[in-house]
Amino acid sequence: MFCIVILFIFGIMIFSSFKFTNLTALLVFSIALTTSSFAQELAILKYKGGGDWYGNPTALPNLIKYCNENINTKITPKPQTVEVGSTDIFQFPMLHMTGHGNVFFSETDAENLRNYLISGGFLHIDDNYGMQPYVNKELKKVFPNKDLVELPTNHEIFNNVYKFPKGLPKIHEHNGKRPQAFGVFQENRLILLFTYESDLGDGWEDPEIHNDPPNVREKALKMGANIIKYVFDN
Secondary structure (H helix, E strand, O other), X not given: OOOHHHHHHHHHHHHHXXXXXXXXXXXXXXXXXXXXXXXXXXXXXXXXXOXXXXXXXXXXXXXXXXXXXXXXXXXXXXXXXXXXXXXXXXXXXXXXXXXXXXXXXXXXXXXXXXXXXXXXXXEEEEEOOOOHHHHHHHHHHHOOOOOOEEOOOOOHHHXXXXXXOOOOXXXXXXXXXXXXXXXXXXXXXXXXXXXXXXXXXXXXXXXHHHOOOHHHHHHHHHHHHHHHHHHHHO
16 A cells, blocks of 8 residues: 555656656646555556457456455455546556457557556556457557566565465466466566466456356455555555
């Protein structure tokens, strides 16, 4: 959980280190940094391209409920929805993105998302099956000089609240491939997490939607809680 003092110091560091081209985004972000609500809400990222950005509607609310009950967070129960190119993204410490199909970022979207991420934001992309080729392509617009790298099993995100010695858990089978967690880093801080061949979001959904066994759903929620913990601590 961010406190006001930490946010103020963090804001000074950001403003001294980064130059925003979008002055409106800078203003929104500076306002967010001075309020405790910056760490209290999460948002679903709405993107262009025709993919179902609205997939798994009960997933993030259920993860928020789990975190509030188990790791002492105080996140607003209902997540917001924000568009990639909107300055509203600067109000949230974490954005969640999912779907099955096409993703498209305009140059404006890519610039806005890049500014958000390098200034302290975090994006979790959960491939609900079929997103990978589009995500890989569009992320090159956001970070032309950065690549997605696979996270080792000893990374903090697998070892904070709950332990995942084998790394990302497998929730749903698709092609029989192993689950993989990829990341983008900025000065050793993980700023983007892409979970692939896992379907964490399916595991977060209401139990009757996928009829997952309780232990499988618990694994998904615990991994989600680790992600939230990492975001709030870093």
